[in-house]
Amino acid sequence: MGTLVTNHPQHNRLSNEHQCSLPEPHGLDLSRAAPSLLKDSPHCRPRSPWWSWSGKAIAAVEINSSFYRPHRTATYERWAASVPENLLFAVKVPKAITHELRLKDADDQLDCFLSEVSGLGPKLGPLLVQLPPSLRFEDGVADSFLTELRARVQGSIVCEPRHASWFTPEVEALLAELRIARVAADPAPIPGADEPGGWRRLSYYRLHGSPRIYYSAYTTEYLAATAEVLARDAAAGVETWCIFDNTAAFAATRNALTTRSLVQARL
Template identity: 70%
Template sequence: MPKAYADRFPASGSHLERYAQRFDAVEINTSFYRPHRVSTYARWAAAVPDHFRFAVKIPRTITHERRLENADEPLAQFLGEVAGLGHKLGPLLLQLPPSLRFHTDAASAFLQRLRRAVPGSIVCEPRHASWFAPDVEAVLNDLRIARVAADPAPVPQASEPGGWCGLTYYRLHGSPRIYYSAYRPDALDAIAVQLAAATRSGVSNWCIFDNTAEFAATGDALSTLERLSGHNGGHIAGAGAAPPCL
């Protein structure tokens, strides 16, 4: 974690253990690039408190290389690996390439297979405009798949949660410079208001800060937690990627 915030965390323990004493969730991004052993996931799960949850990004082999087609084998491998997290597994994140259009047959078939294989939460971050249409919203809702609320938003509708309304998942990539910029105080105020409102309505909600390139995510997440003091504002994670020990 950044040296500027080191005193905001316990002094002892591994990076993940210290992180988990301040935040109650993390999004594992490294799974997008390479597989991890079941024993590795189990080790991470054992290092955190019982309430802590891991969101895990679905591999790019499935999303970017096979583009949701002929993906049964890599999907089965991935699901077998993340089973090592046990009950600490949170949502699976399906982030799609900007060029991937919503083709009804291929996309619907994959999403149906994914839902049959996954009893827990699924969130989707599409980035092509064709995914932001009423018929696609209906597909996601029927399959209980939430659509990510993203910033910056590739299309205006992407800034708000969509799909299944039983879960909200904010992925905040930094603005105006994606992955780098810290959020202004007024933007963090607005984020906290949204999270608190979702919690009051009984909706499970996540907030992932992905502006990690210059370590802004940790500060933004800590500031958001302060704004949510006295509220159960949902799962807040200070990075869109796993800590370095992951």
């Protein structure tokens, strides 16, 4: 994945993600005091883990490996114990729930996942529910799943739908009622998907790279405009995360660091 910016009620953070024993950071968090940054790097070495060189810069990590395979609770506990005190982890819900079961009859899988991520303890940030582009909003299925998820989770939840049926006033009202934020994504798969929605006390931006998804670096002009939005949300007391996912050509870290500087200048 890429790089993240978030605004947590207690301080600002920026982060980035790595593929080593611990997922590499890829984002920036504007929530506590000063934004910090994370990014995923294939050059991570056990003798020089990313948190040793990024230290004060990193404040948030989005774990994506959980989407593909489960991790033991002990693994999450080890990750939580290995990072700076102020760092939080967002965790992606498994594809077994979102893409294979398509939100149906997923109670057992959901309970197992939540038990695993409990190992992060107070370092657990938002849970990310990314849905397949073909998954329509289906009454009795999507609303039931989200209601059950909220009943089990006290913390932050974000949803990244990619089908037009999710972008209606009725679904927006449901997400707001359940305190679930809708991800703002670039490129936007659906008109309006580039703006945050749902519960508006949390903003979660996922920037995948444009025009070439996962590869393209963002222009300075785009980053400046993004920084304005992030600073605005942070100043309003909104918990704000921004993930740069354009990691295939190693653009995410550079874009995140630039954005962090631009945001800091505005706070």
